[in-house]
Amino acid sequence: MNKFANWERLGLINFFNSEAAADTAIPVAKIVSKNMLQTPQTNSEAIDVILLHSSSTESILNRKSIRKGNLFRYLHSKKQSVTSEFTKQLLIEKILQYWKQLYYLSDDDDDGTVNTKNELPQDVQVPASNHNSIATNDHHPEHFPINQMARTFATWFYENLNSNRLQANDFFCDCKCTVRFLENQQILMEEEHLSAQNVLEFCQSLLSKYNLYLNLNISHSGTQGRIDCHGLVLVLTCGSLHKVDQFVGTFEAIFGLSRDPFSQNNWKINQLNLRLHNFNTQQSQNTSLSIEQPTLITSNAIVPLLSLSMPKGDDEIG
Structure with a gap:
């Protein structure tokens, strides 16, 4: 062992x-x-x-x-x-x-091995199923390969986002990013960014312009994966927004991932839908906010996606 x-x-x-x-x-x-x-x-x-x-x-x-x-x-x-x-x-x-x-990842995944499959950008890889574990726990969605993949990708993305290490080639060249700033569910501002370079520059602006740190809810309640009707892998995430020693709101992000046949069949981001809640770009503090970590089921934008396909095997992903 x-x-x-x-x-x-x-x-x-x-x-x-x-x-x-x-x-x-x-x-x-x-x-x-x-x-x-x-x-x-x-x-x-x-x-x-x-x-x-x-x-x-x-x-x-x-x-x-x-x-x-x-x-x-x-x-x-x-x-x-x-x-x-x-x-x-x-x-x-x-x-x-x-x-x-x-x-x-799971209570039963204690054999210490790190099997890898489905390579993601920047050498991030998706753990393959532990067959003994899946055989006895496939009724637990948390253990499905699609959700393990989602957690692996989300961990990689937010660590690289918060440390300003994302690169343009992590995105498809025609990647689309839609961003909404909301206050009490009302849209204050909406932005759309097209192309890998523009999406990358927006991600960098979250650190340089808005000075934000996105704290992912990495638990099953905050990070999951789904497959849409076109076979696109969706990674559904949420978490809290912070500045230095300060909680300023919450966020939800929906990623669309697909393989790039011209880049060693690696996974890349082809779409990103980001919603920043109760974060007012003109204010530096909002003391009335709760600091409880958000969950996917509290998001009006994500809840409809939770009913999409959630395959139980690696072969059904991409």
């Missing part, structure tokens, strides 16, 4: 590839291998060595090469707050808690 659960492996990969800890993977790999191997040349090679020769996630994060500052900067980059009297152990516990919430 593998020593690491899926959420631990995905979390460690994310950590070592982050700016906060990018220079720690190779030193840690040298330590766990006791310098008995040729020095890894890339983070990916180093991570493979670390996972193979380490006993637990805690033992990895406790290595001297990973300093308290690395852990703190990583949590800060993910907008995760910590107490002022933090220790290295408390930071590690906070990171593990964050990873489990972000990457946890």
Whole structure:
């Protein structure tokens, strides 16, 4: 049995590839291998060595090469707050808690393997079904491959959006993005952006112009997948809007994904419908808002889509 659960492996990969800890993977790999191997040349090679020769996630994060500052900067980059009297152990516990919430897929998916299928942009991949798990849990929609795919894509997209790492080639060249700013269900402003570059520039403006952080509700209640009548994969998401230390509203986003036959058949975004609720671009604060995470069933725009097809097998997706 593998020593690491899926959420631990995905979390460690994310950590070592982050700016906060990018220079720690190779030193840690040298330590766990006791310098008995040729020095890894890339983070990916180093991570493979670390996972193979380490006993637990805690033992990895406790290595001297990973300093308290690395852990703190990583949590800060993910907008995760910590107490002022933090220790290295408390930071590690906070990171593990964050990873489990972000990457946890199912109660039965504890064999530690990360099978991959249906490649997404920027090397994001969709976990293939664990056949033993699906056989006993296919009555739980949360475990369906379409919903696992949705969570994987949504995690990738919002992390790259919030850190300004999206690229034009993550979108189809004729991608369409519709954006509505709403206050008490009334549309204050509506925008439409056409082409990959224009959609990318709008996504970047959420950080530069509006200074927003989109906090995804990664649970099954906030992120799901569907197939429309044309075979398009829809990813339905929602969450809360934040500025620094400030809650400013909620959002819903509907993504349309399809494979690009001219880009190694990778998944790309061909449409995006975004609704920003109770976010007034002229105001910096709205203290009357509730900070409870929104769910898909509270969205008038998303509820009709929840009745669309939700295939139970990988072969039915794309």
